[in-house]
Amino acid sequence: MPRTISPEETRQQYDVHGEGGGIGEYLLHRAKPHLPPWLAGAGTGLASLPAHYFWSGEPGVTAGLTLASVALTGLTWWAGKSTTQQRRLHSAVTVAAASTWFTAAAIAGPGAGPLGELYFIGAPALALSWNIRQILRKNVEGPAAGADGGFLEKVGLAKTQVLRTEVGPNKASFDLQLPRGELTPDDVSKNLTRIAGALDVPKTAIRIQENPDSASRVMLTVVPLDLLKNTVPCPGPSAPGESISFPVVVGIYEDGTPAVMWFPGDPDEARNAMMLLLMGMTGSGKSEGGLTALAEILTRRDVIVWASDPAKKEQTLGPLLPAIDWAALDMPSTKAMIKALTAVIPARTAWLAKYGYKQWVAACAETQSDGAPGMPYLVAWFEEAAKTIREIDDDVFTGLAQEARSAGVSLVLSMQRASGNQVSTDTRASLGSSWCHGVRTEQDARFALDDEVLDAGAAPHVWKDKKPGYSYLVANGVPDGQWATPMRDYLCSVDYLNWVVVTFSDIRAAIDPVTAGAAARSADRAFTGRTRYPMPGTTDQPETTMSNGYGQDEDEEHDYYPEDEYDRRPPNGADEEDDYAEGEFIDAEQELPEVDQVVQLAARPPADEPRPKISTAEARAAMEEVLEEFEDEGRDVVGPADFMEYCDRYGRGRSWVSGQVAQFVLAGRLAETCEVGRYRIVPYQAAA
Numbered sequence: 282m283p284r285t286i287s288p289e290e291t292r293q294q295y296d297v298h299g300e301g302g303g304i305g306e307y308l309l310h311r312a313k314p315h316l317p318p319w320l321a322g323a324g325t326g327l328a329s330l331p332a333h334y335f336w337s338g339e340p341g342v343t344a345g346l347t348l349a350s351v352a353l354t355g356l357t358w359w360a361g362k363s364t365t366q367q368r369r370l371h372s373a374v375t376v377a378a379a380s381t382w383f384t385a386a387a388i389a390g391p392g393a394g395p396l397g398e399l400y401f402i403g404a405p406a407l408a409l410s411w412n413i414r415q416i417l418r419k420n421v422e423g424p425a426a427g428a429d430g431g432f433l434e435k436v437g438l439a440k441t442q443v444l445r446t447e448v449g450p451n452k453a454s455f456d457l458q459l460p461r462g463e464l465t466p467d468d469v470s471k472n473l474t475r476i477a478g479a480l481d482v483p484k485t486a487i488r489i490q491e492n493p494d495s496a497s498r499v500m501l502t503v504v505p506l507d508l509l510k511n512t513v514p515c516p517g518p519s520a521p522g523e524s525i526s527f528p529v530v531v532g533i534y535e536d537g538t539p540a541v542m543w544f545p546g547d548p549d550e551a552r553n554a555m556m557l558l559l560m561g562m563t564g565s566g567k568s569e570g571g572l573t574a575l576a577e578i579l580t581r582r583d584v585i586v587w588a589s590d591p592a593k594k595e596q597t598l599g600p601l602l603p604a605i606d607w608a609a610l611d612m613p614s615t616k617a618m619i620k621a622l623t624a625v626i627p628a629r630t631a632w633l634a635k636y637g638y639k640q641w642v643a644a645c646a647e648t649q650s651d652g653a654p655g656m657p658y659l660v661a662w663f664e665e666a667a668k669t670i671r672e673i674d675d676d677v678f679t680g681l682a683q684e685a686r687s688a689g690v691s692l693v694l695s696m697q698r699a700s701g702n703q704v705s706t707d708t709r710a711s712l713g714s715s716w717c718h719g720v721r722t723e724q725d726a727r728f729a730l731d732d733e734v735l736d737a738g739a740a741p742h743v744w745k746d747k748k749p750g751y752s753y754l755v756a757n758g759v760p761d762g763q764w765a766t767p768m769r770d771y772l773c774s775v776d777y778l779n780w781v782v783v784t785f786s787d788i789r790a791a792i793d794p795v796t797a798g799a800a801a802r803s804a805d806r807a808f809t810g811r812t813r814y815p816m817p818g819t820t821d822q823p824e825t826t827m828s829n830g831y832g833q834d835e836d837e838e839h840d841y842y843p844e845d846e847y848d849r850r851p852p853n854g855a856d857e858e859d860d861y862a863e864g865e866f867i868d869a870e871q872e873l874p875e876v877d878q879v880v881q882l883a884a885r886p887p888a889d890e891p892r893p894k895i896s897t898a899e900a901r902a903a904m905e906e907v908l909e910e911f912e913d914e915g916r917d918v919v920g921p922a923d924f925m926e927y928c929d930r931y932g933r934g935r936s937w938v939s940g941q942v943a944q945f946v947l948a949g950r951l952a953e954t955c956e957v958g959r960y961r962i963v964p965y966q967a968a969a
């Protein structure tokens with residue numbers, strides 16, 4: 282890396298070119314730095330003469346000089362411990378040789394025995410050894426090459442200085458001072474590929490961050506090893522049962538910090554509600570990333586999701602459908618959802634204003650002071666939005682995105698390529714946040730990421746579809762230093778998605794009367810008759826919610842919210858006939874055993890006595906009670922057949938009970954054993 286050129290070096294350069302005076306002066310000047318070892322040698326020789334004159338024959342001095350010689354050598358060795366081993370040894374040998382010779386010369390005389398020869402051979406040899414070290418330490422290529430071996434010059438950043446270096450285990454950051462008025466951060470961005478090439482790392486390993494206070498300073502970050510290359514399974518909900526105003530964690534950055542996004546705005550943080558463009562070419566992992574975000578959202582207590590996927594229908598959203606309030610899986614219902622949103626947004630904004638909220642905050646979802654039910658946040662998620670936009674007037678989304686912010690609504694549009702043909706510049710601009718996965722070309726990347734993010738080193742076009750789940754998140758609340766930092770989306774297994782759907786079903790918010798009323802008036806049966814999907818583990822068929830009077834009369838708004846709207850499944854399910862214990866196989870050919878006695882245990886219930894009608898929530902609670910009773914009885918292992926003995930308490934058939942047992946397994950309350958159909962009870966604390 283370059284260093285500052287000192288006045289001394291400048292003068293040396295000046296003199297090298299022979300412009301500083303005559304030859305004698307030049308030679309003296311060049312020799313000066315090498316004279317000290319010679320002067321020290323000469324000084325030692327000269328000092329030995331008076332020392333011998335005064336001290337010869339004095340036994341005390343002899344002992345003192347010998348001790349001083351040893352002490353000086355020891356001190357040199359000790360003092361040299363912070364330097365290189367080579368320099369430490371060289372210094373100690375020099376001091377030992379000089380002090381020993383001086384002691385001998387002071388006692389016996391410098392000319393005694395071999396002392397004279399030793400001096401005239403040893404002193405120049407030692408002085409020369411120091412001169413050689415000094416010459417080798419000097420930069421033979423001259424100051425222009427710099428301490429970085431000319432690296433920055435090679436990559437087009439000549440005269441740049443490194444002000445600060447920070448080196449971590451897999452990350453090196455350099456604060457660069459560019460030559461003022463000559464280079465700008467743009468020149469660094471233009472040269473990122475050269476820098477990456479020179480360092481032999483991929484382009485995505487290099488990023489720059491401009492200094493907000495100076496256009497002549499940038500921070501260059503190099504992350505040589507790709508720590509994101511392994512799939513990162515979703516570690517579980519980040520804030521289970523909390524408000525949607527908590528951050529939604531969707532992946533990790535390369536330094537292991539979580540990648541988070543915020544859906545509602547926060548006036549204290551000057552953060553707007555998120556309107557998100559989720560983009561990436563086919564196979565880049567955007568749908569899986571979307572599922573990760575949706576799964577997080579669906580673990581929160583005060584948010585509902587409306588989602589549309591007219592292209593892939595149930596394929597993408599499949600496992601999450603039971604937790605989604607309105608899933609529009611064809612174009613007519615998607616259009617109805619958009620129409621409903623245009624009515625819902627002003628209705629919600631008016632409600633917020635009525636209760637004195639400037640924008641949606643967690644308190645909006647609580648019961649209000651006058652007893653009015655709260656209003657959960659609404660996330661409207663449009664998969665394959667390009668197809669939808671082709672079918673509708675694109676400007677609808679522009680208006681929706683602009684108005685949704687103040688209505689406690691976030692819009693998410695997912696598409697492969699937000700080009701001008703697919704989505705208008707206005708809509709793109711109104712979305713504000715983007716989550717960009719691999720794309721085909723740099724031009725495509727520009728549809729989702731601003732030039733400044735690309736200039737800072739973001740390069741999703743390098744990934745294409747070869748690195749699924751790699752992404753850049755440029756969203757409200759994400760510090761701009763992270764915008765060009767690659768992240769890896771968590772990958773959620775279907776089991777995990779099922780677990781989320783089941784585990785949080787009880788705390789998940791239901792739609793509020795204002796939103797439901799406005800949607801019903803606007804979309805009518807498309808909303809009121811929307812399909813509800815059965816919980817995983819049950820065999821119930823998707824069910825269409827009944828037309829329940831949502832409709833034209835505004836005064837009936839509070840009636841739009843029937844309490845048990847979600848418990849409309851027929852209480853006995855469609856499978857009651859199938860009400861026998863697992864493992865009971867009846868061989869029709871086998872002869873029946875003879876009856877030897879009849880035991881009457883209890884009066885039989887009348888054959889046509891209906892099962893008690895209780896809601897699904899009550900039935901689930903009863904199942905949980907039964908499980909707890911088993912636990913209290915000290916049973917370790919149970920199976921669906923055990924639960925069936927108590928089916929009157931749930932009023933449900935065998936397949937419903939089996940479904941619930943499957944849900945206990947998904948929730949970790951029961952664990953599979955090696956015996957099919959038998960499950961070990963996991964105590965509550967261990968299951969949590």
Ligand SMILES: Nc1ncnc2c1ncn2[C@@H]1O[C@H](COP(=O)(O)OP(=O)(O)OP(=O)(O)O)[C@@H](O)[C@H]1O
Binds near residue numbers: 569
């Ligand atoms: N975060 C991830 N980590 C590891 N692998 C992933 C990740 N996300 C996706 N994948 C893999 O990439 C494949 C494609 O992902 P996905 O279906 O989400 O792509 P897509 O961008 O939605 O494509 P399309 O537009 O065709 O639906 C997945 O089947 C999965 O195997």
